Amino acid sequence: MRIGELAGRTGVSVRSLRYYEAQGLLVSERSTGGQREYAERAVDRVILIQELFAAGLHSKKIAQLLPCMRDPDGGPNERATPELVVELTAERDRIDRMIADLATSRAVLDDVIATAAREL
């Protein structure tokens, strides 16, 4: 598929997809005329990238992480270096703290919403 369709199917802008490629997160074949052509699995890949972005990982770290995934996405499947494992473990811990903080914030919102609803 071409970039517009991929954008439509993932909800990610065309601009962002080109950015992902520039950052080495996404690969594409090129047509004779130079237009990007994506395989079907690019859809899942893009969604995963978005999730990792949302989790606060920067593109550089995502670029290191993706080839180490056990996931059969056609990539070269390199192995994680010990340094990367250390970094990813730190990220995982950060995500754990993030989830805990989110739960707190959610409770705050819930409380305000419930209080307001009670007063109506």
Add this chain to the structure above:
Amino acid sequence: MRIGELAGRTGVSVRSLRYYEAQGLLVSERSTGGQREYAERAVDRVILIQELFAAGLHSKKIAQLLPCMRDPDGGPNERATPELVVELTAERDRIDRMIADLATSRAVLDDVIATAAREL
């Protein structure tokens, strides 16, 4: 306490504390010389603000939310407008999706880490 102490006790930079005040998230008395003086409860307030930031809320929405909290923090304790309730409900839903996404990302990291550890 003065701004430096508040910064130290919350782990938030002096710069950020002044920013919070400019955004209407934090209030302070002023000394005769014009220096900010904070009450004890400012500590919890700042920590809460940080959590809400981490949850992806923007300062404007936090400024609307804070006075509607049931929390006895000395604020005027206004009541949430129906429009605000709608917005906060949307934020809460967004946080729920965010937590779910984070769980996915965490699992991805976990998998890579576990795979790497197994190969060592």
Add this chain to the structure above:
DNA sequence: GTAGAGTCTGACATCAGTGTCAGGTTCAAG
């Protein structure tokens, strides 16, 4: 009263992902 640490305001810089525009090329349908 003086030294030095802390604080003040205001301005500009940074980050990283994304939006947007310009000028040109490619693709698919008629």
Add this chain to the structure above:
DNA sequence: CTTGAACCTGACACTGATGTCAGACTCTAC
């Protein structure tokens, strides 16, 4: 062939929280 939609590259703008700097003022301790 032609036309219009989609795509290309490259560049610049934006966002929003935070960093950083300059020059001036305040506070505390000696």
